Amino acid sequence: MIADLGIAFGRVAFVMMFVLNLGGILTWVERKQSAIMQDRIGANRASIFGLRLLGLFHPLADAIKMLTKEDFRPARADRFLFGLAPFVSVFFALVAFASIPFGDTLRVAGREIPLQAVTLNVGILYVFAMLSLGVYGVMMAGWSSANNYALLGGQRAAALMISAEIAIGASIMGVVMVYGSLDMMDIVRGQGTLLWGWLPAWGIVTQPLAFVLFLTAGIAATKRIPFDMPEGESEIIGYFVEYSGMKFGMFAMADFLETVVIAGMTTSLFLGGWQVPYLAAEGFRFPGGAAWALPHLVVVPLQVGAFVGKVCAVIFFMMLVRWTLPRFRYDQAMRLGWLGLFPLSVLNIVLTGLLLLAWGAA
């Protein structure tokens, strides 16, 4: 009983710490990566006793700064919603990761522990649902600030999120059709098989179009450049214009957490999740017939490591996009969402259905 509770707690704690810490480190990655891309040195001043560690203390310094700043509230603001909005934003971004598996079932001391925070047989829909609820935080912030610029930002955010989510929902349908399950664990397991005896059946192979559509819509859902029209930090001012201190920090944090969630979803649906190519439960089995047996307690950490590595790689790619492309105009983003991503996702569903029928008939 106590052990079961401990295991459940451990699973949730692992996912929460992973998402939270990765989100925190991302503030550093964002600065350093942009600095490298723009031939600058980047943040490197925060130090503890002269120890700088490439500026890794900057997230810590940021947190202390934000927590000690004045928490200002406009006089005409809606008190309750103004205070609630940042929490709603962070909450849904944080819980969304719960049903994304970070490893295969771990077998220790006669127990079988699925390596994901929550086992849900509609896991993929759960992540999607939590992502779609996150927009309320932004809209509440925009409306409750009693500031027209904030209201505009909130409306832009709502319009953007809806057009992105339609495309996300439609593009994951193809993946669900191919692997025949709504459970993220089953989808990742399904990607462990080999096509023609050598090609891992990852989502990016079986659903290339859906991968591009999902990643584009996913980047839009994080509200970051090139889709940052809710805030448009360089010329418009966004939904959080009246926020200060840690409440402002929480909105920035929610964006980073959403980046982690989108990267986790991309990894699980299209990049094989925790699968390592040719690594089965009992060790490596290469296509040529060579094999390398490994104990279970080596295989599982390898798989968890592969998952973390893939998530970091996807985040790296999203940051590359963020520092490469200029911002879409509002109408361009809307057109991309409704006239580009959505029809293509529907086309992908039809094509996938036809191919699956043909495959089944052959």
Add this chain to the structure above:
Amino acid sequence: MARAAFFVLAALATGSALGLILKKNAIHGALFLVVNLGSIAVLYLMLGAEFLAAAQVIVYAGAIMVLFVFAIMVLIPGKEETGPDPRRAYRLLALPLGAALLLLLGGVVAGRLGAPAAAGAAGDAGALGRLLFTRYLFPFEVTSVLLLAAMVGVLLLARRGA
């Protein structure tokens, strides 16, 4: 444990429904409706209907209500601009109609109280899909025609305005 959770959720659902109709502020009312839809979704989850719960959150709380809140934010920007309801007379009709609906629903629920729970795994999306495309195919298709008609109507209205 489950019983306690049920009562908490039931209180939350009823309270948020009351908040929806009693709040003068349209945004607050809409947000109460979101809370209501969410607590109903958790009730579905407790009944083992995981797919239904997810669909409820995605479709109602995540999409329809976002559009509602969006529309309210566009149309009613400030709290002081919501004046008295110009169609006050219609509100008097709400009382008898609401009482009739309550009686009807109460009758249906009371008739089903002792009945055994419906068989089959409601949480399984496959079983649900099979039912939708076999036993309930006709209502399912009629609903889609209804939605299509509404969409065409909206397009017509939008065109006339332009």
